[in-house]
Amino acid sequence: MSDYLVKELMVPLSEYATVPEGSTLFDAVLELEKAQEEFDHTKYKHRGVLILDKNKRIIGKLGQLDVLRALEPKNEELSDVDQLGQFGFSSNFIRNVRKQLRLQATPLKGLCSKAAKLKVEDFMQAPSEGEYIDQEASLEIAVLQLVMGQHLSLLVTKGKKIVGILRLTDVFAAVFHTMKECEIIL
Amino acid sequence: MKELEKLLDRIIQRININLRELDYDVGPFIKNLVPLDQMVKFYAFYGITPHHPLDFVFRHSSLAGSYFLGKIRTRNSILYKSDIRGDELKHRGDVFHYQKFEIPVNRDEGIDIEDSFLVKTLVHNFSHDPETLEKFFINDTVAAHYANIHGSPSDGCFLGPFATVDLTTMRDCIIGAFSYVQAGEIGHLNVGPGTVWVRSPDDFNFLYHHSLPDLDPYINYGPGRPPQGLLIDFVRDRKEDFKRVFDVVKLDTPVMVPPNASLDRYAVIKPKIHISENVLVAERAYLQNAWLGKGANAQENCYIINSRLEGFNVTAHGAKIIEADLGKNIFVGFNSFLRGRARSRLNVGDECIIMPHTIIDIKKPLTIPPGHLVWGMITGSDDLSLNSMTLKDFSKIDGGRIHGNMSFEGRGARFVSAFRERIHHILEANGAFFNGRDRRGHAQKNQNISFNTIQPYTDGEFEGLFPTIIIQP
Numbered sequence: 219m220s221d222y223l224v225k226e227l228m229v230p231l232s233e234y235a236t237v238p239e240g241s242t243l244f245d246a247v248l249e250l251e252k253a254q255e256e257f258d259h260t261k262y263k264h265r266g267v268l269i270l271d272k273n274k275r276i277i278g279k280l281g282q283l284d285v286l287r288a289l290e291p292k293n294e295e296l297s298d299v300d301q302l303g304q305f306g307f308s309s310n311f312i313r314n315v316r317k318q319l320r321l322q323a324t325p326l327k328g329l330c331s332k333a334a335k336l337k338v339e340d341f342m343q344a345p346s347e348g349e350y351i352d353q354e355a356s357l358e359i360a361v362l363q364l365v366m367g368q369h370l371s372l373l374v375t376k377g378k379k380i381v382g383i384l385r386l387t388d389v390f391a392a393v394f395h396t397m398k399e400c401e402i403i404l
Numbered sequence: 405m406k407e408l409e410k411l412l413d414r415i416i417q418r419i420n421i422n423l424r425e426l427d428y429d430v431g432p433f434i435k436n437l438v439p440l441d442q443m444v445k446f447y448a449f450y451g452i453t454p455h456h457p458l459d460f461v462f463r464h465s466s467l468a469g470s471y472f473l474g475k476i477r478t479r480n481s482i483l484y485k486s487d488i489r490g491d492e493l494k495h496r497g498d499v500f501h502y503q504k505f506e507i508p509v510n511r512d513e514g515i516d517i518e519d520s521f522l523v524k525t526l527v528h529n530f531s532h533d534p535e536t537l538e539k540f541f542i543n544d545t546v547a548a549h550y551a552n553i554h555g556s557p558s559d560g561c562f563l564g565p566f567a568t569v570d571l572t573t574m575r576d577c578i579i580g581a582f583s584y585v586q587a588g589e590i591g592h593l594n595v596g597p598g599t600v601w602v603r604s605p606d607d608f609n610f611l612y613h614h615s616l617p618d619l620d621p622y623i624n625y626g627p628g629r630p631p632q633g634l635l636i637d638f639v640r641d642r643k644e645d646f647k648r649v650f651d652v653v654k655l656d657t658p659v660m661v662p663p664n665a666s667l668d669r670y671a672v673i674k675p676k677i678h679i680s681e682n683v684l685v686a687e688r689a690y691l692q693n694a695w696l697g698k699g700a701n702a703q704e705n706c707y708i709i710n711s712r713l714e715g716f717n718v719t720a721h722g723a724k725i726i727e728a729d730l731g732k733n734i735f736v737g738f739n740s741f742l743r744g745r746a747r748s749r750l751n752v753g754d755e756c757i758i759m760p761h762t763i764i765d766i767k768k769p770l771t772i773p774p775g776h777l778v779w780g781m782i783t784g785s786d787d788l789s790l791n792s793m794t795l796k797d798f799s800k801i802d803g804g805r806i807h808g809n810m811s812f813e814g815r816g817a818r819f820v821s822a823f824r825e826r827i828h829h830i831l832e833a834n835g836a837f838f839n840g841r842d843r844r845g846h847a848q849k850n851q852n853i854s855f856n857t858i859q860p861y862t863d864g865e866f867e868g869l870f871p872t873i874i875i876q877p
Contacts, residue, residue, distance in 0.1 A: 298613060298809075302611070302811060304593065305601055305603070305609065305611050306587070306603050306605065306609055307609055307611070307811065307813050308813060311804045311811075311813045314804060315804075315806055315811065318806065
């Protein structure tokens, strides 16, 4: 398919937004903003922050969806809504209940100040087995892992060390570029 | 006793196999639920009437204090003070209507209990499962105190105390304490305590969750201990009254009973009782200073105390009505607990439907206006406005509605009419509309039942177990 290797497409770890374990959600958002300003590699901006433990090891990723999820009210009523599906209520009904409860809950402004006090580790996604990829792996393998695991990014390894992040957006750009090359040859 | 202990272990293992997907171990919940030495203390008994089949086969089972009527098989099971009432089973030649099918019933239906442990449980009605019309099975199932298995074949299930499963086939499910389920067919489901769920696919879906902190004082249950709470205390406080009716062989009827009404000899009758025409009082019902109007009924494990029911009232299995005045045509659902106070009575208007597993416990007088649907937990007028709706308004729902802790989806009119049809059917089956010639029901058919007793081994390896007993005409 192509000659691309993961190491050619990844964002080096040093250019990625990271925060230490124990940081607040607000710290993470600030760090992300900073990284986006400094990062000029492509028109696509960073969409996540990595969480490091005290030994600088990556223990999780915090994506945009995780931040929004953290902002959502967590009351008993909403957790009851999660159960409605198993009792045979339609997805349309459940969606409407969620909307209704969301409108009754605290406005977003109030939730943001609350969320700024929340700890990142409570909302981050710990990397799973299929989220690691060797830097020498080919584009094909990267595509396979992203598709199979439905990941937005993969952690790139060199030996036992994590050296970068392979983002879906960069992989897609590479695939797109390869497709265009095919077209020219045809 | 050795054999009985082995039997209990076998039942626990079988249920755990069924519930492995839900990662549930019933052992700690039921190991000491009933001390096994209780099993030798009580005889079992069965009813003989000309109106019901007499067909019992009991094998390798303990049946202490349990009652049987109709066509019943038990095998490898422990039944403690349970009522297995087969007076609504289908008969050979009946036709069962299900969706577009009209299915002929080929032989008399029987209740078949195998590898199960039922404690003070009521089994009644008939199998509503079109796939098993002639066999109302209860396999690999444990039901704790005052559970109701009503028209609900069950395989591999655990029912907590005061749980009710109604007209629903269930497989590999856990039904929490004080939960009510009427959903047609369920499988591999863990229904938490205090859930009230009534579903008819494509028609309606009603769901209410009792708040657990509010429910706890009434009923709570955990591993390693028997059920606790006000509902258990309430029943325990009246236990001695039942002892007398079970100990004495011949009891005089302490009250005037019209010839078309029925008062079971195993009901407790305290002073000041009035029984009108076509009234049905089932075994293990408890009446004290109660006025029952025409066609009213008090089903198994019901308590009606210092109360007046004007007539055509359904007081479903396990319901309790204390210090209350109920108008006509009122349905009080399974295991509901309605308690006024001597100086703060509860008034319920005509045509109200009190949903199963409703708790109304008031300290100030409360009136529920006529024609209301009531559910959940009500301790005063604020709760009433949150947990009730006029039947007229409920009938207008078309789509969905959230009302407090209650979620409803579907057609409210269909829900109300289904309930009304059901109430009418119950009254009909109970003989409330008997006119002296036609529309005979339980109130008329259950008169003049004679009872025989059977006994367990009282010593040795089989202590607590009953020998194989086959009873047929």
